[in-house]
Amino acid sequence: MFRLTDHLKHPASRFYKEEDGSYTAFGAFMLLTFLLLGSTAIDYANAFAARTQLQNGADIAAHAALFTRDTEESSVAKQKALDMVETYMPASQYGGILNASDIRFGYLTRDNGTMSFEPDPDSKLAVEVRMERSELIGNGINTFLLKLIGLDVLDVSVSAIFERQVPGCTREGFFANEVVDLQSNNVFREGFCIHSDSQVELNQNNVFEKDVVVSYPTPSDLVIPASGLARNDGLEDAKSPHQYFGMDVDARIDKFHGDVQTTGGEFSSDILTTDIPKSVSTTGKSGSVDPSSFKTGGMHSHSCNGNKSMTFDAGTYSDFVLVTDCEIKFSQGTVLKDVVISTTNTSSRSFSAPSGLVIGDDDGCKKGGEVLLMTKGGMSNASKVEIYGSKIIAGGDVSFAANNNGVEGVSIVAGGRIDATSNSDMGFCGDEGVPGDYDPYVFRLAF
Template sequence: MKNFLQPNWMRDEEGAITLLSIFMFLIALILGGLAIDSNKVIAERTRLQVAADSAAHAALYTREKYGAEAAVNKALETITDMLPASKFGTNAIMTTDVNFGVWNKGEMTFLQDADSKSAVQVQAMMKEDRGNASRNILLRLIGQDTFDIAVQSVYSTYFPGCFTEGFVAENVVDIRSNNSFTNGFCIHSNEYVSMNQNNFFEPGTLVSMPNIGDVDIPKSGFEKNEGLEAALRSGEYRLRILNQLPDIIDSFWSANAEHLPPYVVANYYHDLDLKEFPGLPPGMPRPNGNTHSLNPYHFEPNAVNRMSCGGSGKITMDAGLYQQFVFISDCEIKFSNGAILEDVVIATTNKDASSLNSPQGLQVGRIDNCAPGGGATLMTLGGFKAASSLTIHNGQILAIGDISFAANAGGVNGASLVSKGRISGTSNMDMGFCRNSGMENTYRAPYFRMVN
C-alpha cells in the first residue's frame, strides 16, 4: 500500500554522496591548508629568526667601537639580502626594533639602556599592521587570510675567564714540571698544551685546546699530572685582544682616553728627557742623568710618558718602584733586577723577539694578596722574555711574539699572559687565582653570544 503521508522526495537518497564529498573536500582543504600554510609560516619564522640573530650580532659587534646609530645601520645593512622586500616587505626589521641594553643573566631579562654596549635586542616581525603579514595560500579560502609572526634575538658580551687569569697562546703553551695550578686558573692553546710531569691541577682548573687528544705529555702523563685529565676541555678562541693590540698601543702616543687606565689623565703626555726628573719628590737630591737608562723619577706621574729610540734602539729601566703612568716607546726595553711595576702600563712597538726583557728579578704588579689596584700591564708588538725570577701579581703581558719566562716559586698570583706566538713557562711554581680581584684594569676584548 502506498504511503500517502510522506512525499517521495523525502525518501529519495540520490545525491547524498555528492554532499558528503563536499564536506570531505572542505575538511581536506582545511587540513591541507594547515599543513601547507603552517609549513610556510615555519619557514618564514626561521628566516626571520636567522635575520634577527645576524642583525643582533652585527649591531653588538659594531657597537664596541662605534655609536648606537652606526650599529643600528650596520644591523639593517646586514639583513638586506636575507629578507627580500618582495616576500617580507620593507618593515620586517626597523630601526626601532634594534635596542641596546643590559642582559641580566640571573633573571634572564633584558633591560633597555641606550648607552649600553653590553647587550642588544633585535625584533623581527611580519604583521598586518606593518603591511607584511604572512599571506596564506589555502586557508584564505575559508577566511583566514594571514598570520602574524614575531621573533626576537638577544646577544650579550662576555669575557672568557682564560683571558682574565690564565695563559692563552695561538701556538703551543709549554709548561714544565712541578707546578701547581689553583681552582679557576686556565691554560689554553689554539694548537696544543705541552707539559712534563708532577704538575698538580686543582679541581676547577681548565686546560683547553681544539683537540684534547693533542695534549703533549709523557707516558703515564695523567698519573704523573694529578687533576689534568679532569681539567681538559676542547675549545678554540680568536685572540681578539691581540688583534686590537696595535691600535691600543698606537692610541697611547696621543694619550687618547679610550684605552688609558683610570690613574692617567686623558690627553696629558710627557716626552721623556734623560736629563729631566719630573717625578722627583720635593727636597730630594737631583740624580745625575745619563743616556743609558731610566729611573722612576724620569716619569711624569698620571701622564702618558713617551720616548723614541729610533731603529733598533734600546733603553734600560733601572731598579726601583714605577707607579701611576703609561710609558709608550719604540725601544727595546730591558728591566733591571729589582724593577717593580705597580699601576703602570708599559708598551712598545718594537718587534724584536725580546723587545721586553729582564735578566732576573722583575716584579709585575703589587704583592698584595689579590687586593684591588696595583696591577701592571706590559704590551709589545714583539716578544717578552724573563730569564729568571719573574714575579706576577695581578699582572698582564700581551705580546704578538712569544712569551718566555721563569718565575719564582709562588711568584704568580693573578696573571694574564696572552701571546700570538707560544708561551714557554717554567717549573716549581704555584700559580694562584685571584677570582678577578685586583684585575680590574686588565685589557680584555669582549666576545659575543646569543642569550635569548
C-alpha cells in the same frame, strides 16, 4: 501479490539504514582532512624556514651593532646593522624588516639564573634587535593552501641579544688563541683557569687543584702523553672541552691602547693624574731609561722610529703610563709596580727580559701595585720572572719561565701561543688581586 505500498512503506528508515556509498562519503571527509593537515604542514614549514632566516638576520644585525658600538657612536652602530641586514635580506624582497628604532643598546641583568635586558642608550655592553614579518607592516609570509580556510598571511617575529662577555680565563689565568704549552711539575692553585682556542699541551707531573679549569674546543685538543690523565693529578676534573671564543686580541689592544692615553676613556688608567703626554728622553745606544725618567701619575710617550729599542735599567718603576712603538727591554733587577706600558711594536720580542723581572707588587693579593703590559707583538722572558696581580696582553706569543712560587694573580692573554716552562707554582688571587680594568672581551649571543 506485488504491492507497491509495501515498497514505499517507511522510505526514510530504509534510506537511513542503507550502507551503499558510505565509503565514498568517508573518503571525501578524510581527503578534506588530509588536505587541511597537509596544507598546514606545508605553510607552517615555509613559515618556520622564514623565521629561521629572520633569526639569522637578527643575529647578524645584533653582532654588527655591538661590534661597531665598541668604537663608534650608537647612530653609526645602528646604521651598520641596517646595512648588514639590507645586504642579507633586501627590503625590495622582504620589506622593511628592521628600523633603527628596533635596535636598542643596554645591558643584561642576571638574577637567580634569569636574564633580562635593560635599555640604556649610552651602553656598550649589550644590544637587542627585534625583527618581524607581519601582515600589519605589509611583509607577512604568504600562505599556499591555508588560503582555502581564509588564512592568507602568517606573522613571525624574532629578537636577538648580543652582549660583551669576558671569558673567565682572561680574568685570571692563561688565554691563547693558539696553543697553550705547559711542561711538567707545575702546580695550578684552586680557581686558576687555562684556555686555548686551539690546543692545550701538557707533559706530566702537574697538579690541578679543585676548581681549576682547562678548556679547549674539542676533546682531541687536549694533547697529553699516553698516561697523561694518571700522571697529572686533578686534570680529569679540570678538563673542559667544547669551549671556543674567537677573540680578536688585536682589536682589544687597539681599543685599550687608545684609552690608556686619556683620563676620560672607557678604559682609562686610574694611575693618570694628567693625560698631557710627557716625552721620555733616553740615553746611550741602548736607549736607556731609569725610574727618574718618569713622573708620578704622568702620561709618557716615546718613539723609536721603528728600528730601536728602549731599555729599562735596573730599579723600581711605579705610578706612570707609557705608550710607545719601541721594543722594551727590561734589565735584570727591574721591578714594576702600578705601571701601564703599551707598545704598538710587532716584534716577537717587543717585551723581553734576560732574568729576574718582577711584575707587580708581592702583597698577598691586596689591591694596588698591579701592572699592565700590552703589546701588538710578543713577549719573551728567559727565566725567573715573577708576576703578582698583573696582566699581560700580547697580539703575538708569550713565553716565560716563572720563578718558583713567583706567580700569584696573573692574567696572560695572547693572540698567538703561550709557552711556560716547568717547576712553577701558579697562585690564584680572585677578584681582589688582579685588576679588571683591562679584561679582553668577546661579543657573544646571549639569547
